Amino acid sequence: MVAHPLLSVSNVSKSFGSVSVLHSITFEAHAGEIIALVGENGAGKSTLMKILSGVWPQGSFTGSLAILGEPVFFSSTKSAQKKGISIIHQELHLIPELSIAENIFLGKEPHRLGIIDKEALHQSTQKILQELDISLSPTIPVKYLSVGEKQMIEIAKALSHKTQILILDEPTSALTDKEIKKLFLVLKKLKSEGVLCLYISHKLEEVFEISDKIFVLRDGKLVAQKITTSATSTQIITDMVGREISExxxxxxxxxxxxxxxxxxxxxxxxxxxxxxxxxxxxxxxxxxxxxxxxxxxxxxxxxxxxxxxxxxxxxxxxxxxxxxxxxxxxxxxxxxxLSLLTEDRKFSGIIPQRSVRDNMTLASLHHYSHKKIINLPKEKEIVKNFVQQFKIKTQSLRTDMTHLSGGNQQKVLLARWLLTKxxxxxxxxxxxxxxxxxxxxxxxxxxxxxxxxxxxxxxxxxxxxxxxxxxxxxxxxxxxxxxxxxxxxxxxxxxxxxxxxxxxxxxxx
Incomplete structure (x- = not known):
């Protein structure tokens, strides 16, 4: 009897309005694999992961998902978690004032006679931390942890759901080299225990170090599936951008x-x-x-x-x-x-999420196309349109909110903002x-x-x-x-x- 793959994705497609972001994605992944998912910004990586983790529920996309050969239908992230799928986002979702234990078991705390059993809570937390070789007290408030330590607590939180498929979105973007090495040791331990890890990253040196396979997305299509040991960075880059980058x-x-x-x-x-x-x-x-x-x-x-x-x-x-x-x-x-400054943290001190591409791009230079505080809207629109084309910013329109753009496209909008100040x-x-x-x-x-x-x-x-x-x-x-x-x-x-x-x-x- 042939064992079923842990995860099967068949002909998954997704659109936002008239913009198609995923086209017939099909692949299989097995227990104990680390699969790197790479591609340009806007290629569809995050959208695919949101489908797998229940952020985009059944009915909002076409195609099917299966775990160990059994079809699954997710209505929410909670229903995905019940099937053993957890996602760790690039922006960590921990509550600073709560302790490590309270964050890990938030919403599922052990009770005794209707009261949270603190002793059981701390014991369960300690057990998970020991499994991950994390030397931290369960009672420490999360606000006192480093970014790398918070990342580990997110993984511990995922494992508290009895996770069999772990999705990591740019997990090393804010980590030190020492913290990255620690993370990789944890991922290799999870791999040995049969956990399937789907690893999104732009850092190809990390991809080649940690992954077993590399899946490449381009323009919403799965264009390549490669065994890591038989691939080269040049091949992967060419697959990602659709052309050879010589320099x-x-x-x-x-x-x-x-x-x-x-x-x-x-x-x-x-x-x-x-x-x-x-x-x-x-x-x-x-x-x-x-x-x-x-x-x-x-x-x-x-x-x-x-x-x-x-x-x-x-x-x-x-x-x-x-x-x-x-x-x-x-x-x-x-x-x-x-002087102009492109800040380190675009989400915290760069973009205005609920405003349009147009509003974000011209924010610092409105005086260049205003007269007596009245904006010349046709001139503003033409300037923004030119920068969108020049920078190859992928957006449905100039009126699209920044929240709907990928991280890389948000960065391009911010860079254009500062260049407009000359x-x-x-x-x-x-x-x-x-x-x-x-x-x-x-x-x-x-x-x-x-x-x-x-x-x-x-x-x-x-x-x-x-x-x-x-x-x-x-x-x-x-x-x-x-x-x-x-x-x-x-x-x-x-x-x-x-x-x-x-x-x-x-x-x-x-």
Missing amino acids: MYPPRTPSFGKTVLEVSHLTCRTDRGKKILNDISFSVREGEILGFSGLMGAGRSELINTLFGATDFDLFGNIFLQGKEFKPSSPRHAIESG PKVLFLDEPTRGVDVGAKVEIYTLMNELARNGVAILLISSDLPEVLKMSDTIAILNQGCLTGILPSCEASQEKVMHLATTKATTRIAA
Whole structure:
């Protein structure tokens, strides 16, 4: 007797209005497999996972699902959980004020005589944590955990539902290297216990490290199913974008102009006197891409947010913009002075979710096509339409709410927002996080074009190869101190990582 696959997906299709997002998806997956699902933003990955986890109920799509050969019909996420399917979203869904135990068993707490049995709750939690090799007390409030620890609690929460199919959507996007290694150990343990893991990621190096098979989606179609050990990154990228990408990092010949931004001995303190940044000095020229590298918590985001007037730190030292002293008092002041900032967290400090693509894109530049506070709507529409076409933003219309766009397309809208302000200095904080390979190349090409046109760019990225390949000069921070500045031609991963872990006793400069 042939064993049935754990999960069978047959001819699944899904549309939003007139826009078709999934086309006849068919595949099988077996217990104890880790299957990576990759594709460009808007390829349909998240939509497919929402169907499998009951977010999109039966009747909202066509086709069928089966578990161990038995057809299943999900009306909600709860009905999917009852069949052993759990999903861990990129944005974690934990309640900060509740303890680890209370989060894991929320809604299904053990009771005795109508009262929550705290002892049983903590014992059950401890058992799950031990199975995952998590050394945390069940009573710790979740708000005190790191992002990586919260990710582990989400997995523990999923396993409390007796999960046999675990879906992970970009699980490492905010994790440190150490936390990623811990996550992979847990996934391999689950694999050995027969759990099927469906792993969505844009990071191909992780995909090749952790997966058994790679499924590629493009434009809502399943275009490739490959055994990981017999595939190459070049093949996967070609399948994802439908064309061969010969250069991930487009070459350019830099040409520098005058110094645009100069920071001299900048120190920042909180209102309680704690130093956030200490004695930072650097400069960036017209047409230069200055990359900032460092470990999590090094102070990179704090630095550019301070320069953008988006912090309330007490500032000491000097900032000069085009040779004149500059004291950023607010983001509005920074924008009016020619600075723009693409923030690290697009959902928290970037997009306005319930407003349209058009409203989000023109938010910072309405004065360019307004007269006496009246917006020239035809001109605004034409500008937005041009950027949507230029950036290949996948949207049903210019009036579509941002919530309906994939993460990568939201990022493109935000990038267009800041380019419409015609900046002299552009701060890019993790610009390609959660963005697919094809979109990354488009963003890199755009960065080169902006630099060629004289824009000074400050790039922050946790992707070290990205910093090395896209920067002309690299500044390294550690614990709020500048530990080194290197020309890209002299930089290497080893040198940068050494400086990122070195105390700022002496500074190495180019």
